[in-house]
Amino acid sequence: MNINNLVRENIKSLSPYSSARDEFKEASSDTIFMDANENPFDSGLNRYPDPKQSLVKKALSELKGMPSSQILLGNGSDEVLDLIFRVFCEPKQDAVITLPPTYGMYKVLANTNDVATVEVPLSESFQPNVNEILRAQDERTKLLLLCSPNNPTANSFEVVKVEKLIREFKGIVVIDEAYIDFSDQESWIGRLAEFPNLIVTQTLSKAYGLAGIRLGICYASLEIISILDKVKPPYNVNQLTQDVALSALKNQEKTNLEIQRIISERNKMINNLSLVKVIEKSYPSDANFLLVKVDDADKRYQELLEKGIVVRNRTKQIMCSNCLRLTIGSEQENNRLIKVLNELK
Numbered sequence: 001m002n003i004n005n006l007v008r009e010n011i012k013s014l015s016p017y018s019s020a021r022d023e024f025k026e027a028s029s030d031t032i033f034m035d036a037n038e039n040p041f042d043s044g045l046n047r048y049p050d051p052k053q054s055l056v057k058k059a060l061s062e063l064k065g066m067p068s069s070q071i072l073l074g075n076g077s078d079e080v081l082d083l084i085f086r087v088f089c090e091p092k093q094d095a096v097i098t099l100p101p102t103y104g105m106y107k108v109l110a111n112t113n114d115v116a117t118v119e120v121p122l123s124e125s126f127q128p129n130v131n132e133i134l135r136a137q138d139e140r141t142k143l144l145l146l147c148s149p150n151n152p153t154a155n156s157f158e159v160v161k162v163e164k165l166i167r168e169f170k171g172i173v174v175i176d177e178a179y180i181d182f183s184d185q186e187s188w189i190g191r192l193a194e195f196p197n198l199i200v201t202q203t204l205s206k207a208y209g210l211a212g213i214r215l216g217i218c219y220a221s222l223e224i225i226s227i228l229d230k231v232k233p234p235y236n237v238n239q240l241t242q243d244v245a246l247s248a249l250k251n252q253e254k255t256n257l258e259i260q261r262i263i264s265e266r267n268k269m270i271n272n273l274s275l276v277k278v279i280e281k282s283y284p285s286d287a288n289f290l291l292v293k294v295d296d297a298d299k300r301y302q303e304l305l306e307k308g309i310v311v312r313n314r315t316k317q318i319m320c321s322n323c324l325r326l327t328i329g330s331e332q333e334n335n336r337l338i339k340v341l342n343e344l345k
């Protein structure tokens, strides 16, 4: 597969902005920087951040066993996904395939980039309908967006199905692994070398507890990363974010412990929810949230709100009628939710 053929014409011929910090990074201790119009008074933040985020990438590289050259960082996965749209999808002409019910941002990004969305709903068991997806592809469908574990259904997609899709889809396959750390499934980053058309995105927003710093991660072939790098704004990941991300990645033990606690709370929640009268079903979860079917989602959503508990009402999404999405909270928060749910008439 020739990846370059999938790239928009204007991007192929683009020469990226070369920032001051890009051109002169190898400085000796007596180098003075008078090139970027920065303020000379040291505040710890008076210099532009490293546009390549080398230290964060090095830490990720050691953690994941991927070379830094196959990593791109963004202001949340949302920026990373937007970059992918902008590189591969010609506005008013190209399309992407999404598998609803899924993450709402894919549609928003398609709309803001003026790219059409072809929707191929998941099966009854929330798995990709592989043959239908492959039938839906044409020369316009540049991206196939897979979310595994999927938001809001919480399940992972079967490996054989994803594998067939990557092999037979003629465009770029993006696997959004925002919730991978809560799952027993292997990340697809381990198989990037096999698939030149695969992009995997991850984030520090969920398992790492750092939604506030906005750090999204993209893993792909050197070729794809080089093209995305040309388009990304030079200083898209600020210094504060790089500093906090680096220290979190160096303290993986804390993250692992929190993941274990969230998973154990998730299992406890599933048991407790099975005894709640208004809950008809809770779906299996590979994520830090549960999709539950209730007797009347609009009514129960409102009642929870009145008791000071905000959950996500997904009843309007295809195949999610009367479903609520519940984030796993702290033990205390989960107990309060169960108590309130048990009191509903």
Ligand SMILES: *Cc1c(COP(=O)(O)O)cnc(C)c1O
Pocket: 075, 076, 077, 078, 079, 103, 147, 151, 176, 178, 202, 203, 204, 205, 206, 211, 214, 215, 216
């Ligand atoms: C929460 C979430 C993200 C995270 O997005 P960020 O911009 O990195 O915070 C990405 N994808 C899915 C499916 C999510 O649910």
